[in-house]
Amino acid sequence: MMGKERRSALLMLALAAAVCLWASRDFLAMRERDRVFPAPGFRVEMLSSYLPDLKGTGMDTEVYVQEGPEKGGTVFVLGGTHPNEPAGYLAAVLLVENAKVRRGRLMVVPFGNASGFTHNQPQEASPNRLTFQLDDGSMRTFRYGSRDVSPLVMWPVPDVYVHKPSGQSLSGNESRNLNRSYPGDPDGSPAERLGFAIMELLRREEVSVAFDLHEASPEYPVVDAIVAHEKGMEVAAAAAMDLKLEGIEMRLEPSPKNLRGLSHREWGDGTGAVPFLIETANPSQGRLRGRTDERLVKTGLDKAYLKASSLGRLFVPYDQGGKPLDERVGRQLATLSALVSAFSMFDQDRGVEIRGIPSYQDVMSRGIGHFLRSGR
Template structure:
């Protein structure tokens, strides 16, 4: 029955399915995070909202506790898994810091489902590598939104839990879903779990780490809830002293569902969001590649900068990941410093944080643990 050509075709189908399937399944694997000695305990987001347990929305929380009482701070990376400086900064914190005072909760993969796929039709690489002295550490490059395998279909119009009307795809955007809904979509349940974490751990300050395209006006910025204007202004001054220009953007009161709005409104905590410029998810970029993610060089952005179309300077040297992570780390340090200045009883004593200057000079690999070989 099976003649030679059928046998050949079935063999090819099996071979192509195997190799394509292997690449596809690799997207679901979580790369290892190797915490430093400062880690006190590990929790899951589902510890704060048990219905999330066993779902694609559950994710790890790395907890650092100091010996002295102080403030409680939440740092969120990976709300948008196509913005690598946000979650690489969170991972760098996890692998390096110790706490002398207060408590720090770091969530490096806030939208865990978003890390299991890529944005359709973007041709983005599945992962990118950072060289360490002992070898290359690889990290997933995911999608801005929850995987449609885990949440489908998108509505035509998404109405956020606080009533904002947005395009349908935003139903899978974690940073439009706050304060979440306990019986909502997966993304809304993740947002609700983050809010539960904030409430149950009595978080004082939340820092959400993001990136934006160079042609997007909210960039190299600290976006702040109006209850955090003093904090953001103090942080900005400290950053200017270090040579980092950040603009201050007040969170618009009529733009709902975002962390810097709803964390402050629904939980009453101080809330800031830090943005760095990422050419790899901009619309003007050329060919997407791991090198574009890490080195941040793109000739089309150089041309756009020459035409005055961008909101950040963009030269042939690009804006590398190490510079974007350095900006995030400087931003975190400055915001924590401002908190201790404004409310000394809520200070968080962070030790071992690599300085932005060291990250710029030595590269990210010097501060990441070696890969598991």
């Protein structure tokens, strides 16, 4: 009898070891950074240039810079503030791999919250990676991460997070949210140091217009929207009208003055940049969704959202076409392009001209993979 029990115990130990090995393989794979293949003309710098304490840490991240032959302003694009919002960071990657600057300068940080790409959001059962087939048959993968700075970098969290310098009190877990950390603190938490480094980039480089690329659930009121600081409302209104003429609906939302720590508020108050946050509708983030797999992230089609749409509970149109990732990335790029054009019209001295940005219709018809560069 003892021999049988021993064999059962050994079998259970072997199964536990196998599960641990499988889990550790996925855990280590999430720590491998996604590769980007910049278009000609880009150089690569590191965000730690603006705060040396980030160097060698999991918070440091790449800054891709391209300057055009004609003088103008500077456009800054931040993707990956929340690594479970893939349209934002994929739009930033497509910029780096396709853009050709004719006037001014373009600075892109595709993976802003680098540590957030090393893990998934707890209890969300999200996929680890998204895979895209390129025109030459090769494959590219990108991680699907977490909204927050990694707990391996920032733990424990306080019961209450007090935003600096406003004194605004938030849930303690918001201390790990990059988009509640601005204007940051060079001696603060990892999230606050990251926020400070981004603010330093905006200040030192005299950025003219800045973008923070996001996604939100279809039941969230501020979705398929441009959130604009008051000094950019005229630009945003002009861009929204241009987009409407193209058949792309983007609602315009003012940045709340009393909600602190967010990019569209603190960038505008604390730097010379005119900031915008772009928000597209991502059903894989929503509370109504079913199985959260790669199919849902890519197609955005879920029967619970179809039902919610029929009941009038969503803030965006939703039908059997879902909310595909191709559409969301195309919407991000089209909105960014329209805002840059409108800004350049209003402020001609700091205008920027960027060619090669994939159009909304092209991304919709050809897919994201068509515009990704092969590493071969």
